[in-house]
Amino acid sequence: MLGTTVILAFRAINRHKLRSFLTTLGIIIGVAAVVTMVTLGNGATAAVREQISSLGANVLQLRPGQGFGRGGGGPRPPDFKPADLTAIENQLTGVRAVAPMAQSSGTAIYEGNNWSTTIYGTTAAYFEVQSWKLTSGRLFMPEEEQAGRPVCIIGNTVRTNLFQNADPIGQRMRIKGVSCQVIGALATRGQGGFGDQDDVVVMPIKFVQRRFTGNRDISQIMIAVDDAYDTSTVQNSLEDLMRERRQIKAGSEDNFNVFDTKQISDTLTGTTTILTQIVGAVAAISLLVGGIGIMNIMLVSVTERTREIGIRLAIGAVAGEVLMQFLVEAIVLSCLGGVIGLFLALIASWSIAPLMQVPFMFDVKVNLIAFVFSAVIGVVFGYFPARRAAALNPIDALRHE
Amino acid sequence: MPADPIITLRGVTKIYGSGATEFQALKGIDLDIAQGDFVAVMGPSGSGKSTTMNILGCLDVPSGGEFLFKGHHVERLDRDQRALLRRRYLGFVFQGFNLLSRTSALENVELPLLYRGEDKKTRYELGMAALDKVGLKQWWDHTPAELSGGQQQRVAIARAIVTSPDVLLADEPTGNLDSERSVEIMELLTDLNRNSGITVLMVTHEPDMAAFARTIVHFRDGLVERIEKGLAA
Numbered sequence: 001m002l003g004t005t006v007i008l009a010f011r012a013i014n015r016h017k018l019r020s021f022l023t024t025l026g027i028i029i030g031v032a033a034v035v036t037m038v039t040l041g042n043g044a045t046a047a048v049r050e051q052i053s054s055l056g057a058n059v060l061q062l063r064p065g066q067g068f069g070r071g072g073g074g075p076r077p078p079d080f081k082p083a084d085l086t087a088i089e090n091q092l093t094g095v096r097a098v099a100p101m102a103q104s105s106g107t108a109i110y111e112g113n114n115w116s117t118t119i120y121g122t123t124a125a126y127f128e129v130q131s132w133k134l135t136s137g138r139l140f141m142p143e144e145e146q147a148g149r150p151v152c153i154i155g156n157t158v159r160t161n162l163f164q165n166a167d168p169i170g171q172r173m174r175i176k177g178v179s180c181q182v183i184g185a186l187a188t189r190g191q192g193g194f195g196d197q198d199d200v201v202v203m204p205i206k207f208v209q210r211r212f213t214g215n216r217d218i219s220q221i222m223i224a225v226d227d228a229y230d231t232s233t234v235q236n237s238l239e240d241l242m243r244e245r246r247q248i249k250a251g252s253e254d255n256f257n258v259f260d261t262k263q264i265s266d267t268l269t270g271t272t273t274i275l276t277q278i279v280g281a282v283a284a285i286s287l288l289v290g291g292i293g294i295m296n297i298m299l300v301s302v303t304e305r306t307r308e309i310g311i312r313l314a315i316g317a318v319a320g321e322v323l324m325q326f327l328v329e330a331i332v333l334s335c336l337g338g339v340i341g342l343f344l345a346l347i348a349s350w351s352i353a354p355l356m357q358v359p360f361m362f363d364v365k366v367n368l369i370a371f372v373f374s375a376v377i378g379v380v381f382g383y384f385p386a387r388r389a390a391a392l393n394p395i396d397a398l399r400h401e
Numbered sequence: 402m403p404a405d406p407i408i409t410l411r412g413v414t415k416i417y418g419s420g421a422t423e424f425q426a427l428k429g430i431d432l433d434i435a436q437g438d439f440v441a442v443m444g445p446s447g448s449g450k451s452t453t454m455n456i457l458g459c460l461d462v463p464s465g466g467e468f469l470f471k472g473h474h475v476e477r478l479d480r481d482q483r484a485l486l487r488r489r490y491l492g493f494v495f496q497g498f499n500l501l502s503r504t505s506a507l508e509n510v511e512l513p514l515l516y517r518g519e520d521k522k523t524r525y526e527l528g529m530a531a532l533d534k535v536g537l538k539q540w541w542d543h544t545p546a547e548l549s550g551g552q553q554q555r556v557a558i559a560r561a562i563v564t565s566p567d568v569l570l571a572d573e574p575t576g577n578l579d580s581e582r583s584v585e586i587m588e589l590l591t592d593l594n595r596n597s598g599i600t601v602l603m604v605t606h607e608p609d610m611a612a613f614a615r616t617i618v619h620f621r622d623g624l625v626e627r628i629e630k631g632l633a634a
Contacts, residue, residue: 316488316517
């Protein structure tokens with residue numbers, strides 16, 4: 001008996017192509033909208049997470065001045081001195097690694113290629129603080145740091161612009177007119193909200209101070225907090241220590257600031273969570289709207305087909321057979337719509353994700369939920385009006401206009 | 402010539418609605434229809450002829466009385482059992498043709514065979530044979546929209562006889578046709594009755610059409626008024 005109803009269902013679908021298409025359309029749009037939105041939303045979330053993690057976890061950044069953009073006017077607050085660094089290393093508890101930084105910029109040249117970039121002067125601790133790995137080569141030796149040797153570790157953007165596919169390790173390049181040897185190449189960190197993080201040349205701080213900045217000032221100190229310690233406690237001790245060392249009177253404002261990456265990471269994670277929830281809510285609404293679309297077209301279609309149901313009953317179809325036919329039709333259309341919807345969502349999110357600069361994140365769970373939900377709506381709303389029609393007296397169904 | 406009754410109605414009543422809106426459409430019908438008979442049912446609107454046809458077609462159930470079809474007490478059967486009875490023994494022709502739209506003549510005719518579970522080859526052979534009988538073999542792949550009214554009704558007749566039913570029920574089969582087409586349809590029904598031995602029950606209000614029948618049953622006010630011999634008898 002199932003065979004008969006399957007034949008009849010496929011005949012009905014084939015004969016009423018427009019009606020079948022409209023029924024399917026609700027499901028296609030519902031599924032495609034939801035899956036595309038959630039896929040892109042997940043991609044955006046992942047992109048934000050990646051940017052956060054590139055800041056490094058539990059890192060305090062100590063800078064002179066009053067935070068970003070504040071405290072304009074007045075004399076420029078002094079940079080830090082090497083003695084400040086020693087004090088932090090020796091007097092502060094809960095510190096895992098400390099990296100001083102001196103910054104400069106200039107052009108790097110290798111065999112006729114030149115590239116304008118940022119120069120960081122720091123120590124090997126910088127890479128630990130930043131959790132930044134090398135793809136090849138090595139870090140600075142203690143002797144190289146102390147003597148300020150002309151060695152450098154280059155970011156991926158610098159590497160591709162100067163060396164293309166050649167191995168840079170051991171090569172000598174010129175930076176700001178000074179020759180230096182490339183000893184390491186960094187793993188890529190990508191484009192973040194903080195500019196191209198791979199466009200950098202890292203050198204021993206003493207070299208940068210001697211040859212480029214011309215003094216022993218440290219423009220920034222990065223401190224990695226030991227996981228066993230509370231970041232805010234360490235931050236408070238750090239602030240006390242610096243107020244004391246910079247001789248700031250009680251009641252006066254700090255002329256330095258401590259920037260907690262954990263804090264901003266928490267804020268951004270919170271934002272991302274809200275973003276995900278909003279995307280989820282919008283997705284749920286569009287799925288609901290898609291469901292109502294399916295429901296409407298199914299109701300209209302069954303009402304329209306009441307006379308057909310009457311004919312089938314009159315010529316000897318049992319109500320169950322008529323119902324089964326409608327059920328098979330609804331299942332076929334719903335599943336077909338679901339599959340087309342998933343396919344469209346795949347194409348849409350795959351092509352939109354690069355435009356939004358977010359990774360393409362295929363989520364099986366979302367695909368499955370959207371598909372099952374619309375299929376169930378299609379089947380339920382195809383089934384119940386049909387059941388009502390099949391329960392009619394054949395004569396009443398036949399008279400139906 | 403008429404043999405033992407295939408259909409027996411005893412004291413059949415039919416009441417629609419309840420309470421103040423109650424309406425007694427049939428007030429106690431006694432009727433015997435013999436195997437191989439050609440019965441025309443006549444009467445003014447509201448006389449109960451359509452109600453009787455619906456009961457005879459197992460589409461509706463009587464409110465009271467007995468309805469024996471080939472010895473089965475139809476009034477005791479449920480919906481599905483009556484559907485199986487229709488599938489096995491009955492064929493229907495309606496005033497409004499009631500063909501499935503966008504469906505070829507052959508597929509319309511094959512439909513009852515599908516519900517019977519016949520295989521593809523049998524469906525095709527029986528379907529084409531039925532279309533041949535109504536003279537529409539060469540129109541097998543045309544949809545109802547591509548056929549004239551008379552042709553559509555002949556497709557409907559082919560669909561009704563494709564299962565070789567014992568009884569063919571026709572409710573105003575010529576109601577939507579001009580007189581020339583009507584005569585063709587009546588000649589076709591007469592031929593099926595005479596040569597295929599199908600018992601034909603037909604509702605009509607046109608005496609010209611009733612004249613083709615062997616027996617004419619007149620209804621009035623929910624009762625059988627009189628039964629007379631038709632010209633064909």
